Each structure stands twice: as C-alpha cells, then as structure tokens.
Amino acid sequence: MKLRILNFLPVALAGLFIGSTASAQTTTSAEPMRSWSVGVNAGVLTPLSPLGGKNDFSNNKSNFGYGLYIKKQFTPYFSLRLDGVRGKLKGDNSEPFESGLVNNSSVSAFDTQLSYSGTLSAVVNMFNIDMFKKENALQLYASAGAGLAGYQPTITTGNVTREYAPDQTISELIIPVGVGAKFRLSDAVNFDLGWTVNFVDGDNLDGVYRGGNDKYNYAYAGLEFALGKGKQLAFHNPVAATYDEALAAKNTANALKSDLDAQKAENAKLRTEMNDLLKDTDGDGVADKLDKCAGTPAGTVVDGSGCPLKVPAPQVTERVIVTEADRKVVADAIKNLEFDLGKSTIRSKSYATLNRVAALLMEKNFSLKLAGHTDNTGSDALNLGLSKDRAESVKAYLVSQGANASRIEATGYGEAQPIATNNTAAGRQQNRRVEFTLY
Structure with missing residues (x-):
C-alpha cells in the first residue's frame, strides 16, 4: 500500500471541521471557550510494546522522536486529535532475551527510518481532579x-547492510492507543506528558517477517498552545459550574421566600384592618364605623345610618323597570371605580359616580347585586377574600349615602370568573372589577 500522508490529511481535517460544526449547533456557553489547540513534542521511540507480544529482536533500542498535532475539543470530556510523528527505530541481537535465550535470526540488526506517521484519535478526558473547581x-x-x-x-545480515525494500517507502495502517497527563500552565499553554503504543497492520517494520504484527511506542513531553480567547474547554468542569448555579438558585429562592413572607404579613395586616372596617356587631347590615344606632335588635329594619325605620318600608308590588339612563349611571360608577393597590379602600375619585348610584337606589327603590372579581395574581384564598372585601366596601359606601342596606347584596368570586386573559397586564386589569346589577 503506497498511500502518502498527504492523501490522508485532507480526510482527517474534514472530519475535524465537520465535528466542529456539529458541536457548535448543540453546545452553548455563557463565555467564550478555547476549543482549538496545537502542540509540539519530543521523546523516545522504541520498537516494542510493554503490553506484551513477540519481539523480533532481543535488544530493542530507544531513539529520538518528535511530533506535532492539532486538536479540536468538542466537550470538556471529548476531542479529536490529528498527530504527526517522525523519528528512528533500531534494534539488534547483541544481547540475549530476558529469558536467557539467544536470538539466532539471520538478520542481526535493523535501522528503520519512520518517515512519517499520521493518526486521527479520539481523546477522552477521564475525570477532573477536583470536582468542585470550575477550572482544573x-x-x-x-x-x-x-x-x-x-x-x-x-x-544487517552477516556483514551486509541493505535496504529491506530498496527505493520504496512502505505504508501501513497503524492503530494508536495512549494515555497522558496534561498540566495547565496558563489559559493558553499546557505541559503535556504522553505515551502511545502503535500497533502496525504488518510485520515488516523491522525488516523481519515472522507472521505477527509489529508495534512501537512513543513516550513524549511537549507543549500545547490553546488558540482563541477565554478559558480552555478541556479544563472546564461543568459539574462544578452546575453546583455554583444551584447555590445561586438556592440563594435566589431564599430571597424570594423572604419577600413572599413579608407580603403575606402585609396581606394579613390588611385583612385585619378590613375586618375592623366592615365589622357589624348587631348584624343590621351597617358597619359599626357607620352605625349611628348600635345594638339594634335582630330583624329590625334600619336605614343607611343603622337606625330603625319609623315607618315600615313600603312593599314594592309594581314591576321594576330599569331604563337605559339607569344603566348608564351604573356603568359610569363601574368605569370610575378604583381601589388602592391590593386593598379594598375606595379612592376618592370614585365617590361622585357612586353617589349617583346611591341616589338612584333611594329614588327608585332598586335592589343591587355587587359582584367582586380579581385576576389570578396571588393565592385563590387571598383573591376570594379581596373580591368579597371590595364588594362589601362598595356596599358600605352606598349605605353611608342613604341606600337601603337590605336591598344591596355583596358577593366575592375571586379569580373564578375572568372576562379577559390573565396573561397580559391589560387583561388582568379588566378582570379586577366589581360588577353592579340592578333589579
């Protein structure tokens, strides 16, 4: 097989760039990470493998080798690395095997020039040394x-030294398997120690054919230079980053819980104040704060100030007719009705239109149903209480202006009957309302 390394390099580089594009589509980062790097190294080439196997020569020598590589880091744990290595491999039979046996091969020595080797390897970072550091x-x-x-x-055979394959460079498939340790010196430079065993798909590396596959190993030290800006993706520890994010989320949750507890305390205070405002000890339908005749007996018909009526209220026998003008008075009151934020206190700008509703109720002896509604902000129980309190607040005001309390019904429905979406501010504003129904 006479393939040259230049025929192999374009395929390997294409694999690197395709992998880089796929990684960019699936990985996001809050800050730039250095994922491309180049490295140079030098070390020792030896024509054997400590992993076992049969050696063709009893005395294998160590010789100088050197290499360079380009690497693309896809995740903190995985990368592809394109290596090129050159050097020399030598051995002879000048000494016996470790077992004491003497190699009687007709070939007494070999000297192989490794013109090139190009490999594409998957590199797996096995673990980070400290799982609680974001960068190791x-x-x-x-x-x-x-x-x-x-x-x-x-x-070398006897006293003759010759080329095994004259005027020819032998090309063979190799399978590299290696381990290493990398030390980060800075954001741009690493010190690299590695060892790779290369299994050759052939038995002619040392010029002796015995029916097995040759192998050689390369132990090296070198420098790796990370390209680009930011931290190195290879030394980034996502476990520690996730841990820090979880701590930040916990602190945020604690802060939100404190805010929620404070809001609950404020709501409880408002509810107490509202209960005091609407408290009706004698049950005549007029709050104590507006009741001028406290302690009226149960069942006594009272006027708007809580005092017994001297003349029984006339019984309405005729049909109640609500005109468009009557409806406009109520519509104006609804349109101008405003409360303090989160409370049932009626703002003063609403008094004028409410006064007209009170006058209408007294003039035509209408009955009125008040229905309070809220948006979905807050709990169900809180919203139900607030809607009821607001309807009662409107009733109390109308009664204070002379309307008959027995003809006004106040009910709260909370967030159960929205008339618009609660997903927008405008929709929630429409849902916060008190409906008036004349009959």
Missing part, C-alpha cells in the same frame, strides 16, 4: 484512533 490545573486522558505510517527499514 491537571487533566488525565486516554486516546485511541487510526492512521498511516510510512517507513524504510534497513537490515
């Missing part, structure tokens, strides 16, 4: 991938 200084990782290696073995 040490990261352990493991990697695995695939790629191509091109090499030229030179072998």
Whole structure:
C-alpha cells in the first residue's frame, strides 16, 4: 500500500471541521471557550510494546522522536486529535532475551527510518481532579484512533547492510492507543506528558517477517498552545459550574421566600384592618364605623345610618323597570371605580359616580347585586377574600349615602370568573372589577 500522508490529511481535517460544526449547533456557553489547540513534542521511540507480544529482536533500542498535532475539543470530556510523528527505530541481537535465550535470526540488526506517521484519535478526558473547581490545573486522558505510517527499514545480515525494500517507502495502517497527563500552565499553554503504543497492520517494520504484527511506542513531553480567547474547554468542569448555579438558585429562592413572607404579613395586616372596617356587631347590615344606632335588635329594619325605620318600608308590588339612563349611571360608577393597590379602600375619585348610584337606589327603590372579581395574581384564598372585601366596601359606601342596606347584596368570586386573559397586564386589569346589577 503506497498511500502518502498527504492523501490522508485532507480526510482527517474534514472530519475535524465537520465535528466542529456539529458541536457548535448543540453546545452553548455563557463565555467564550478555547476549543482549538496545537502542540509540539519530543521523546523516545522504541520498537516494542510493554503490553506484551513477540519481539523480533532481543535488544530493542530507544531513539529520538518528535511530533506535532492539532486538536479540536468538542466537550470538556471529548476531542479529536490529528498527530504527526517522525523519528528512528533500531534494534539488534547483541544481547540475549530476558529469558536467557539467544536470538539466532539471520538478520542481526535493523535501522528503520519512520518517515512519517499520521493518526486521527479520539481523546477522552477521564475525570477532573477536583470536582468542585470550575477550572482544573491537571487533566488525565486516554486516546485511541487510526492512521498511516510510512517507513524504510534497513537490515544487517552477516556483514551486509541493505535496504529491506530498496527505493520504496512502505505504508501501513497503524492503530494508536495512549494515555497522558496534561498540566495547565496558563489559559493558553499546557505541559503535556504522553505515551502511545502503535500497533502496525504488518510485520515488516523491522525488516523481519515472522507472521505477527509489529508495534512501537512513543513516550513524549511537549507543549500545547490553546488558540482563541477565554478559558480552555478541556479544563472546564461543568459539574462544578452546575453546583455554583444551584447555590445561586438556592440563594435566589431564599430571597424570594423572604419577600413572599413579608407580603403575606402585609396581606394579613390588611385583612385585619378590613375586618375592623366592615365589622357589624348587631348584624343590621351597617358597619359599626357607620352605625349611628348600635345594638339594634335582630330583624329590625334600619336605614343607611343603622337606625330603625319609623315607618315600615313600603312593599314594592309594581314591576321594576330599569331604563337605559339607569344603566348608564351604573356603568359610569363601574368605569370610575378604583381601589388602592391590593386593598379594598375606595379612592376618592370614585365617590361622585357612586353617589349617583346611591341616589338612584333611594329614588327608585332598586335592589343591587355587587359582584367582586380579581385576576389570578396571588393565592385563590387571598383573591376570594379581596373580591368579597371590595364588594362589601362598595356596599358600605352606598349605605353611608342613604341606600337601603337590605336591598344591596355583596358577593366575592375571586379569580373564578375572568372576562379577559390573565396573561397580559391589560387583561388582568379588566378582570379586577366589581360588577353592579340592578333589579
């Protein structure tokens, strides 16, 4: 297979950029993160694997190797890394195997020039050292991938040294598997220690064919340079960030609970004041604050000031007729009716139109039903009480102006009968109302 590394690089780079686009569509961040980086390294190349297997030479030597890579970090735990490594692999049979056996192969030594190796690997950050730090200084990782290696073995047989494949660079598939540790020196620079075992899909790396697959390892140290602005995504700890967000949410919830408790206390105070305002000890329909004749016997018909009527109220036998003019008086009163925010206290601007309603009730002896309504802000119980209190407040005012309390019915419905949506401010304003019904 005579593929060159230049044929492999475009495919690998395309994989990196496609993965970057997919990550951008699924990952958001509150601050910019450095996700691209480049690295350079140097170390030792050795034509064997400590993971086991059969070695073709009894004395494998360590030689200088160097490399560079480009990496794209997709999440704090996963990245793709494109590596290129060059160097030399050497070995001979000048010493016996560790078992004491002597290698009697006709090939006594080899010298392989690793012209190139290009691999694309998936890198997994195994864990953050401190789960409560949003950004760590040490990261352990493991990697695995695939790629191509091109090499030229030179072998020694007896006293003759020759090229294994004259004028030819052998290209073979390799499978790299590695581990490493990375130390963050700054937001832009990391110190990288790594070790990779490369499994070759062939048995000609050392110029000796024995029916197995060759392998070599590369132990290195180097520097990684993070590109862009912001913190490094590889050292970002989402667990700690989530923990901090949870603490902030808890503090916000505690603050909201304090506000809610204060509002509940204020509502209780308002309810007490309203009960005092509407308190009717003798049950004649006139509040104590407006009752000029306290302690009237039960069942006594009283006037608007709470005093017994000297003449029994006339019985209305004729048909009650409500005219358009009557309805306009009531409509004006509804339109101009306003209360203090969150209370049942009637504002003074509403008095004029309410006075006309009181005069109408006395003039035509109408009966009146008052129905209080609220929007859905607040609890059901609070809204029901407020609507009832507002209807009673209107009744108390009309009675204070001379209307017959026995002909006025005040009822509260809370938020149960909206006439508009509660999802907008305008709709909630329409739902906060007191309806007047003449009959």
